[in-house]
Amino acid sequence: MLVKQISVFVENAKGRLAEITGVLADSRVNIYALSIADTTQFGILRIIVEDPDAAQNALKEAGFTVSITDVLSLEIDDRPGGLARALKTLSENEIDVEYAYAYISHTIDKARVVVRVEDIAKASEILKAAGFSA
Amino acid sequence: MRPEVRFYQKELETMPRDQIRELQLTKLKKLIAYVYERVPFYKERLDSVGMTPEKFKSLDDLKEIPYTTKEDIRDHYPFGLFAVPTGDLVRIHASSGTTGKPTVVGYTKGDLDTWSDLVARLAVAAGATEQDIAQICFGYGLFTGALGLHYGLEKIGATVIPASSGNTEKQLMLMQDLGTSLIVATPSYALYMSEVARDLGKTKDDFKIRLGLLGSEGCTPEMREKLEEAWGMFVTDNYGMSELFGPGVAGECVFRCGHHIAEDHYIPEVIDPKTGESLNEGEKGELVFTTLSKEAFPLLRYRTRDLSTLDYSPCACGRTMARMAKVNDRADNMLKIKGVNVFPSQIESVLLTIEQISPNYQIVLTSKNYMDQLEVRVEVIDSTLLERFAELEALQQNVRHKLHTVLGIDAKVTLLSPRSIERTAGKAKRIVDQRGKNTI
Numbered sequence: 001m002l003v004k005q006i007s008v009f010v011e012n013a014k015g016r017l018a019e020i021t022g023v024l025a026d027s028r029v030n031i032y033a034l035s036i037a038d039t040t041q042f043g044i045l046r047i048i049v050e051d052p053d054a055a056q057n058a059l060k061e062a063g064f065t066v067s068i069t070d071v072l073s074l075e076i077d078d079r080p081g082g083l084a085r086a087l088k089t090l091s092e093n094e095i096d097v098e099y100a101y102a103y104i105s106h107t108i109d110k111a112r113v114v115v116r117v118e119d120i121a122k123a124s125e126i127l128k129a130a131g132f133s134a
Numbered sequence: 135m136r137p138e139v140r141f142y143q144k145e146l147e148t149m150p151r152d153q154i155r156e157l158q159l160t161k162l163k164k165l166i167a168y169v170y171e172r173v174p175f176y177k178e179r180l181d182s183v184g185m186t187p188e189k190f191k192s193l194d195d196l197k198e199i200p201y202t203t204k205e206d207i208r209d210h211y212p213f214g215l216f217a218v219p220t221g222d223l224v225r226i227h228a229s230s231g232t233t234g235k236p237t238v239v240g241y242t243k244g245d246l247d248t249w250s251d252l253v254a255r256l257a258v259a260a261g262a263t264e265q266d267i268a269q270i271c272f273g274y275g276l277f278t279g280a281l282g283l284h285y286g287l288e289k290i291g292a293t294v295i296p297a298s299s300g301n302t303e304k305q306l307m308l309m310q311d312l313g314t315s316l317i318v319a320t321p322s323y324a325l326y327m328s329e330v331a332r333d334l335g336k337t338k339d340d341f342k343i344r345l346g347l348l349g350s351e352g353c354t355p356e357m358r359e360k361l362e363e364a365w366g367m368f369v370t371d372n373y374g375m376s377e378l379f380g381p382g383v384a385g386e387c388v389f390r391c392g393h394h395i396a397e398d399h400y401i402p403e404v405i406d407p408k409t410g411e412s413l414n415e416g417e418k419g420e421l422v423f424t425t426l427s428k429e430a431f432p433l434l435r436y437r438t439r440d441l442s443t444l445d446y447s448p449c450a451c452g453r454t455m456a457r458m459a460k461v462n463d464r465a466d467n468m469l470k471i472k473g474v475n476v477f478p479s480q481i482e483s484v485l486l487t488i489e490q491i492s493p494n495y496q497i498v499l500t501s502k503n504y505m506d507q508l509e510v511r512v513e514v515i516d517s518t519l520l521e522r523f524a525e526l527e528a529l530q531q532n533v534r535h536k537l538h539t540v541l542g543i544d545a546k547v548t549l550l551s552p553r554s555i556e557r558t559a560g561k562a563k564r565i566v567d568q569r570g571k572n573t574i
């Protein structure tokens with residue numbers, strides 16, 4: 001399934017992450033998944049939240065550089081090889097994964113990952129055909 | 135967009151060259167006699183080169199007189215170079231002394247009258263009329279900028295709002311409610327006010343600003359363009375310094391092809407800053423001014439430390455007064471980085487052409503193992519770059535590459551969030567030089 005991902009530019013300064021999550025807390029936005037990639041100087045925080053529009057507005061107002069994009073949220077089996085099987089399917093169909101990170105799952109025996117690919121519609125179709133609930 | 139050509143003192147501003155020279159000579163002869171009699175420092179200086187008021191015959195004789203420097207003023211702090219007793223002063227201003235004592239300047243009643251005429255002249259040349267509602271967002275106080283523009287704008291009959299600097303939301307409220315049509319501010323503060331306005335959900339259509347008389351810090355053509363776009367206004371620059379009254383020495387007309395110098399009140403020269411030799415029209419060097427009308431604090435051949443060129447060719451506006459090229463390069467501002475001369479204006483010109491970053495930036499100089507390090511801090515505003523990490527790195531590389539092309543030295547480029555560089559209501563703190571403060 002498609003979910004909206006929020007990306008925020010974060011420079012490596014003391015308390016930046018606390019500030020961002022504080023803004024989300026103040027606007028009562030719940031975070032489902034989070035990933036941060038960084039160099040020594042700056043990073044990009046990517047989050048999946050309950051209310052993406054509210055999150056984007058709140059962060060923009062607080063002066064952050066924010067973008068919103070569609071990513072794939074994929075359900076996999078919560079056992080060894082669960083993620084590998086999904087990624088293999090994508091790889092065999094020549095779909096490159098730019099990045100991926102784990103997502104909260106409320107179903108026992110199931111896990112969720114967020115996967116960023118160029119062509120979401122195509123990836124989604126392929127995964128569905130392979131029996132995934134994507 | 136360009137306001138129509140107007141004059142405040144048309145006869146003086148369009149005087150033929152020979153008449154300008156005649157007037158200058160008459161005033162200069164009087165000035166030489168005046169300072170010879172009243173200021174011991176100048177008597178000594180003139181005596182040292184064998185010059186007396188009687189011997190002074192032509193404008194060329196001016197070249198015989200030694201230069202006066204900022205150090206000379208400092209050495210005679212506070213009133214040593216004044217030509218009138220303090221009882222005759224009606225106003226004192228001072229320039230910010232970053233090191234030690236400030237430079238104190240004084241004005242007689244006559245001086246204030248001349249000064250306000252000079253500022254009125256530049257305001258009208260820039261397009262201001264008696265119908266304008268002018269909001270002065272310079273800090274009032276010892277600084278000459280705010281009161282200088284205040285008196286000059288009042289003199290032309292404009293409505294002056296002495297808002298001073300800071301309290302930006304209130305500034306914007308006044309602008310909107312009172313229908314301000316002209317703002318006086320530093321370029322960096324005008325930029326900051328536009329950011330705050332945008333945050334408050336306001337656009338330039340919510341305001342009636344048509345003119346910006348910006349000054350007191352450098353403004354590259356790129357920055358000017360951003361400001362005109364942000365406010366929908368026509369921006370002009372003017373030139374002055376407290377030693378020479380303050381604003382009013384020179385100002386741009388609506389054609390913006392250099393600043394017209396009020397040559398009936400100042401004689402400009404350009405010299406080689408190293409050798410002190412006079413340079414010709416069109417050659418770049420340090421500006422030197424001799425004041426012709428100042429009563430309290432006259433200056434002979436004062437070295438400004440500002441680099442510019444002079445142009446005596448006629449201007450499309452009809453003014454005959456010489457034009458000086460815009461001063462982006464104050465000699466004091468020149469940075470020496472890894473042995474290379476760098477002007478902050480060069481860095482600004484590069485940064486403002488890059489769309490993905492905000493016009494706010496900071497230059498930080500440090501030294502590591504006795505080697506200079508140049509760091510340029512910029513704010514990322516383009517959120518589409520967040521899709522891929524590589525795009526942010528590409529931006530960083532792009533800024534670095536462009537700086538290298540212009541400066542010839544390598545800079546570390548630091549990407550920051552918007553608003554992380556400090557905004558000020560006065561002159562922006564664009565340069566942080568920490569060299570020599572930290573070891574290794």
